[in-house]
Structure formats: structure tokens, C-alpha cells
Amino acid sequence: xxxxxxxxxxxxIGILSAIYDxxxxxxxxxxxxxxxxxxxxxxxxxxxxxxxxxERKAGAVRKLIRERLxxxxxxxxxxxxxxKDEDKGTAILQTMVAARELADSHRIMEHLxxxxxxxxxxxxxxxxxxxxxxxxxxxxxxxxxxxxxxEITPQNQVLPxxxxxxxxxxxxxxxxxxxxxxxxxxxxxxxxxxxxMTDHEQKWEAAKELSEEEEAWCTLWKGFRKSISIKxxxxxxxxxxxxxLRYRGDMPEYGKS
Amino acid sequence: MQGVRIQQEMSLFEKLNILSDAAxxxxxxxxxxxxxxxxxxxIGNCKAAGICHSFSADxxxxxxxxxxxxxxxxxxxxxxxNRASNDVKRASFTPDExxxxxxxxxxxxxxxxxxxxxxxxxxxxxxxxxIYETLWKLRQEYHFQGYIHVKAIPGASQExxxxxxxxxxxxxxxxxxxxxxxxxxxxxxxxxxxxxxxMRLVQNKREENKQEIAVYKHAPRFVPAGQxxxxxxxxxxxxxxxxxxxxxxxxxxxxxxxVFYSAFIHVNEDASLPARTDEGPPLLREHRLYQADWxxxxxHFSASELLSEKQPxxxxxxxxxxxxxxxxxEWFPVEVNRADYQVLLRVPGIGYxxxxxxxxxxxxxxxDFEDLRKMGVVLKRALYFITCKGRMxxxxxxxxxxxxxxxxxxxxxLPGGLGEMGYRQLSLFDDVxxxxxxxx
Ligand code: SF4
Numbered sequence: 001x002x003x004x005x006x007x008x009x010x011x012x013i014g015i016l017s018a019i020y021d022x023x024x025x026x027x028x029x030x031x032x033x034x035x036x037x038x039x040x041x042x043x044x045x046x047x048x049x050x051x052x053x054x055e056r057k058a059g060a061v062r063k064l065i066r067e068r069l070x071x072x073x074x075x076x077x078x079x080x081x082x083x084k085d086e087d088k089g090t091a092i093l094q095t096m097v098a099a100r101e102l103a104d105s106h107r108i109m110e111h112l113x114x115x116x117x118x119x120x121x122x123x124x125x126x127x128x129x130x131x132x133x134x135x136x137x138x139x140x141x142x143x144x145x146x147x148x149x150x151e152i153t154p155q156n157q158v159l160p161x162x163x164x165x166x167x168x169x170x171x172x173x174x175x176x177x178x179x180x181x182x183x184x185x186x187x188x189x190x191x192x193x194x195x196x197m198t199d200h201e202q203k204w205e206a207a208k209e210l211s212e213e214e215e216a217w218c219t220l221w222k223g224f225r226k227s228i229s230i231k232x233x234x235x236x237x238x239x240x241x242x243x244x245l246r247y248r249g250d251m252p253e254y255g256k257s
Numbered sequence: 258m259q260g261v262r263i264q265q266e267m268s269l270f271e272k273l274n275i276l277s278d279a280a281x282x283x284x285x286x287x288x289x290x291x292x293x294x295x296x297x298x299x300i301g302n303c304k305a306a307g308i309c310h311s312f313s314a315d316x317x318x319x320x321x322x323x324x325x326x327x328x329x330x331x332x333x334x335x336x337x338x339n340r341a342s343n344d345v346k347r348a349s350f351t352p353d354e355x356x357x358x359x360x361x362x363x364x365x366x367x368x369x370x371x372x373x374x375x376x377x378x379x380x381x382x383x384x385x386x387x388i389y390e391t392l393w394k395l396r397q398e399y400h401f402q403g404y405i406h407v408k409a410i411p412g413a414s415q416e417x418x419x420x421x422x423x424x425x426x427x428x429x430x431x432x433x434x435x436x437x438x439x440x441x442x443x444x445x446x447x448x449x450x451x452x453x454x455x456m457r458l459v460q461n462k463r464e465e466n467k468q469e470i471a472v473y474k475h476a477p478r479f480v481p482a483g484q485x486x487x488x489x490x491x492x493x494x495x496x497x498x499x500x501x502x503x504x505x506x507x508x509x510x511x512x513x514x515x516v517f518y519s520a521f522i523h524v525n526e527d528a529s530l531p532a533r534t535d536e537g538p539p540l541l542r543e544h545r546l547y548q549a550d551w552x553x554x555x556x557h558f559s560a561s562e563l564l565s566e567k568q569p570x571x572x573x574x575x576x577x578x579x580x581x582x583x584x585x586x587e588w589f590p591v592e593v594n595r596a597d598y599q600v601l602l603r604v605p606g607i608g609y610x611x612x613x614x615x616x617x618x619x620x621x622x623x624x625d626f627e628d629l630r631k632m633g634v635v636l637k638r639a640l641y642f643i644t645c646k647g648r649m650x651x652x653x654x655x656x657x658x659x660x661x662x663x664x665x666x667x668x669x670x671l672p673g674g675l676g677e678m679g680y681r682q683l684s685l686f687d688d689v690x691x692x693x694x695x696x697x
Contacts, residue, residue: 107617110614110617110618110620110621111618111621112614112617112618112621112628112631112632113618113621113622113624113628114621118631122631132306132308135308136308136309136310137310137311138366139365139366139367140364140365140366141365142364142365148364148365150366165302165304168294168295168302169295169300169301169302169403170300170364171295171297171298171299171300172298172299172300173300173364191297213361217361217362217365218365219270220269220270220273220358220362221362221365221367223270223273223274224273224274224277224322224362225311225313225319226313226314227273227274227277227278227281228277228278228280228281228313228319228323229281229313229314229315229317230281230282230315230317230522231315232522232523232537232538233315233316233317233520233522233537233538233540234314234315235314235315235316236314236316237316238312238315238316239312239313239314239315239316241316242309242312242316242318243311243312251311252365253311
């Protein structure tokens, strides 16, 4: 039999739609795969399907995962979808296929000796870890007129994973987080629901000018960081280990102000 | 009171320098222990797992704006830079200055909240009242809903401590030194009684508060993230055994969330302090104490299992868990597919997250070494102590010396070089992202 391949875009809607199509065709197919556009490698004996992507399919799959696989799996899968790894669609689909075999499908994420489950687990952990790092190390600058603006450069598409954290934290602020690597924005207008936007849709044009006080607060922060360190214990290696260099690009405490 | 006059002319920058510099010897900087979402009307929330925002040049986590309200002090603790008899530059914040700093740092995601301590200005009550006023302003006028860790000033009235506790997430009273005798010697104005007194008060009030919350869901929370304390290590002659015993009883009798250990740092010349050496602060010793502390809190070890009168100090070469395992080879090897969770916890290289994963995953079928590795087990250490499906990973001799020689790793993952603090405690845990909490 030919192996089925469902090709989709590297987006949440894309991947969920592909799962929808695959599931509809045969929910017991342990060979089915979901390659992403741009990374498809032609294999022998494969049958390719171009997925038509839409919110209806995605919604149905979300509901299916929540009901059949439970909360834990839903949250792991939502994170895995944001992963930088190309096999994510396939791993998620095969995790769902594997769950059908269990007496209690809600325990699927505990089945770590299954290769697909393990992949979803690893990807989820990796995305979660990176998201956590950005929650720690992202820095806002205050721009005119009183807008907070931050840039991040994540490997995974962490924006959806950190959005709720910042929205909950700063309900009364106008703020924007820009993911440079994936050219997407989270835009949070004060006291309103936030939204995502990509560069293709609309280039976000904000005043690129720092507010009057920005420099002063940044200087206070730098001074604080210096005076809080204990000379007798100095240990740059430990500092680097705890705060990897790749997160420092946009921190005011490292140069650029 | 010459100091007061100087203050008026001091810039905020200068004050912040002085008052963060003076606060830095307090080691606690965690922001964990409580989950609180914002109510949409202010600024801030709290994450139980805690968040570090930066790391200072000494590798320690910066999570909170750690400052003293003032470094004026009428007390004269021998080890302290701010003691009354020292001639240092003095400064005091105003409550509004503390609030603005907290809010503006928080908005930029520099910090998770405020850690407010203080020298004793005029009297313990006078100081405690200033601290209370500051927190009240920050919560009520600036609508700050992020994390606040506050110190209770020894000797302050119960009432003030209680009122302050309703505004803070965590409260701490420093034990300062492991025994009453050392305290008498080095901190003549403090006593065991007026340190343990407020500790007990906070503990009882928290208990009461739990009942209140059970009845009235919206009752105000009292110190929801619990209390912690710290002890200075190496200023006085106590052994590691004495120290972890004290820690253990603080956990058991006072329900503390954390005990912090602070390697003694020479800032004053004083006949009652140990002579200054070139070795610097006892960081490796401090690190071992932190490791042992994790074992007490998360790994079901007791102090008397780890050390004894005969062996009163930790092995500098080995972490306490490995050290214990090598001295108890009769427990090993254990079969990973069958051993109890509690037993798995005792295997070097298996952290409690991986132990939990193992217990769940093996229900679906037997695990092998590769599965363990993927679950975060450090096989390099674990392999001497486990079997998978009855087999060891390599043939090994179950002999103390043999294992010791093989496991003694000159590059032990002491976080970044020798003897550091390891706030992320890499050498004990399988999960780099581990924060103190999940189990709190
Ligand atoms: S009370 Fe003791 S430890 Fe605290 S600031 Fe004063 S001298 Fe220092």
C-alpha cells in the first residue's frame, strides 16, 4: 500500500487541518505522515495530498484532542505544534493513532516508550523551556507615546506560548512583542484582547523613538545589576551557564540601550 | 544625624546603589511559591515556579528588586556591613521611591517583584511601620500584584508584622546563625527568642488564614508563598551535621518553605570573626548544604541519614546523594522496572521528575536504558546502581572503591566551575528548567 503524506503549511491551522484529513481517511494508519511545505522530501511509494487548511477543521481537531486525549496531552500538543522540528505534524498524528490503542487514552503522554509520544513530549518540553526563557529574559523598552516594545529571536514559535503570561501581567499597558525570527507580532492594546499579526499581513509601524525616561530607568537597572553582585563570589562562567548568550541580544544590560 | 542631611541631596541612582549594595548579602532571591493571576485592574501576577530575570556577575539569579529600605542601623551585628559601628555612607528611600522603582523595573520585565529588607532605623517598630507603609502604597495606590518578599524586623510588634503579612507573598526572619550561642556572640542585639517569635507568629497566622480561606474564598491572603530564613555558614564553628539538623527542624517545626545558606563573607575586621584567609567564602561547602537541603525537602532523606556525629561534614568531592549511595551499596542495584518510587529517588542520576516519569511509563511496558536516557536520567551516574530488565548497562563491580574511582568526575557538573551556588542545581536534577517549586 502507498504511504499517505498530507502536506501543509507550518502553522497551527495547517497542521491541525492535515491531521483532520489524515484522521478522516484512516485513523488506524500508523504509516501516515505530515510533511511541511518547503521541507517535503519525495519518497518512493508515497501518495501526496495537499491539505486545504481552514479554521473549521482545526477547531474539530482541537475538540477531538481535548476530549479524547485530555488536558495534559492537549497542552503538550499545543506546544509541540510551535516546535522548530519538521517531524512535529507526523509525531502528533501518530500520538493520536497510538492513543486509540490504550484502554485509557487520557494517559497517552505517560507512554514515553512509544517513539511518537516521546517526540511530542520532547518537542513540548523544548518549546516550554524556550518560552520560559523568554518570559525571563525578554525586555521591554518604553517608546513614545508610552508603548512598551520588545523584540525576541526564538528558535521555536514561542509567541503564542508566552502571550497569555504577558497579557495577564500588563492588562493596562499598550505593548507589542515582535518575534524577529518568524516575523510575527503580538499586539496588546490596553484593556483589549490581544492579537497576532505577521509581517506579510501588516508591517507594524510604531514610533521607533524611546520615551524620555527610558534611558534613565535603564541606567538605574544597570547600576542595580552591578551593585547587587558580590565581588568575592564573582563567577562569569556560572552567569553564562544560567543566562545563555543567545538571549542577551536585546537586553539593555548588555550594551545596546 | 548627619546622614539625614546627606540623603536629601542624594540622587535616586546613588541611593539605589547604596541600598542594593547593602542588601546583596541576603541570599534569597526566589519569586516562587504562589500562583496568582492579575485581576485586570493593576499590574502584575505571580507564577508558582518563580522567574529569574537576569544573573549577576557572581552567577546568582536576579529575580527581585532586592534593596534595603535604609542602611541606617542601631544594631551592631559583627558580620554586617551596615552595623552601627561601621563608618559607611548611609541612605534611606522614601516609600514612593521604592514604589516607582518597583513598578518601572517591573514594566520593563527586569524583575518579578520586590524584596524589601532594612536596617533598624530608630527602633524595630519604627522601621517595620515604614516597611508596612511602603507595601501598602505599592499594593493599594500603585496596584501592584506581583511578588513581594519582605523581612520581619526582629523585635517589631506582632501587630505590625501581621498587618505587613497581609500585603506580602513571602516573609522571612533571618536565623542568622545556627546556634543561640553563636548568635549571642556575633549579634548581641538579637536573640533566638525575638527571631523564633515572629517565625512562630507567621506560621500560626498562616494556619489560621488557611481556615479563613476555606470558609470565605475571598478572605485576604496572609503570606501565601510561605516563609523562609537564612543562616550564615562558616562565621562560627558549627558542623554541617549541626546545620542540616537545624534546617530539618525548621522545616518540620516551623513549616518553612526554604532555608537559605549564605557563605560567610568578610566585610568587617572583628576579633570575634574568623581570621581572614585567601580562600574566599566557603562556596563549595555552601553548595553541598544546598544539595543536602534538596534531599531533605524532595527526596525523603533525613539529616541523620546523611551525616552523623562521627561523620559531621559533607564530602567535598561528592554530592551528598552519591556519597550516601556509595556508603549504602547494600541497597543496590535496583531494578528500574519494579523499584518503588521512594527507592528510585535514592538512585544517583535519577531526579524526582524522572522518577515520576519512570513510574508512569513502565506501566505501558518494560523500560530499557535508552528510554531512561530520554526521560532525563543521567546514566553516567545511575549505571552503577540500576538494572533494566535484570541487566546492568555494563558489567560493574559493586565495590565502593571501584565505583568511587569511576564516578569521581573532575568535571562534576558543579554549576559552572568550582563551588558555586547552583541556583539551578544542575548536579542534582535532571531538568534544567527545574525551579524550586513544582513540589512546594
Ligand atoms: S540588624 Fe544587624 S544584620 Fe541587620 S542591618 Fe543592622 S547590623 Fe546589619
